[in-house]
Amino acid sequence: KAGVTQTPRYLIKTRGQQVTLSCSPISGHRSVSWYQQTPGQGLQFLFEYFSETQRNKGNFPGRFSGRQFSNSRSEMNVSTLELGDSALYLCASSIGTGAGNTIYFGEGSWLTVV
């Protein structure tokens, strides 16, 4: 059974550009969440989606957006990139939103902004 797949794995962007990251959850999983990890801020929650609806959003500026498609695949977009957006972006999926569901993480997308 394939795990959570994130693409691209590594990318370098220039300040002011935008980036789109993709996440394919485990087959049958309908809940997808996104996280940002940086050395300075640690792990921070970005979004949670379930059945194409955003259920929760973290404390990030409007430059960070996301969506989920009918096949549960998800994308997140960051516009007008800043140096501080350099981070590991992690996607995770679970079967549903139940409290006891195990969360499975992808390998992450490493974004460097120069």
Next chain:
Amino acid sequence: ELKVEQNPLFLSMQEGKNYTIYCNYSTTSDRLYWYRQDPGKSLESLFVLLSNGAVKQEGRLMASLDTKARLSTLHITAAVHDLSATYFCAANTNAGKSTFGDGTTLTVKP
């Protein structure tokens, strides 16, 4: 606003010893997660704890939850080198919105 504090942040242990990592959270949470992260890698789910008094064990790791004290612990028994990693706890509000601790970097020395 939910805050999560882990301690210690760094832990150096000898193989065979026991130790405990503590995770305090500031407001009511409906679930508490423990994760492991190896250097340069993603997160691996270890445990999810839902109710007061919940205890879960996997190998040399045991996690517990005291919702009244807003405290979770991750106990390591007879540490081995393979347990060297960074361990995070996370508490949730609004169902899926997680707040993470700063992580505890564990180094197990022979």
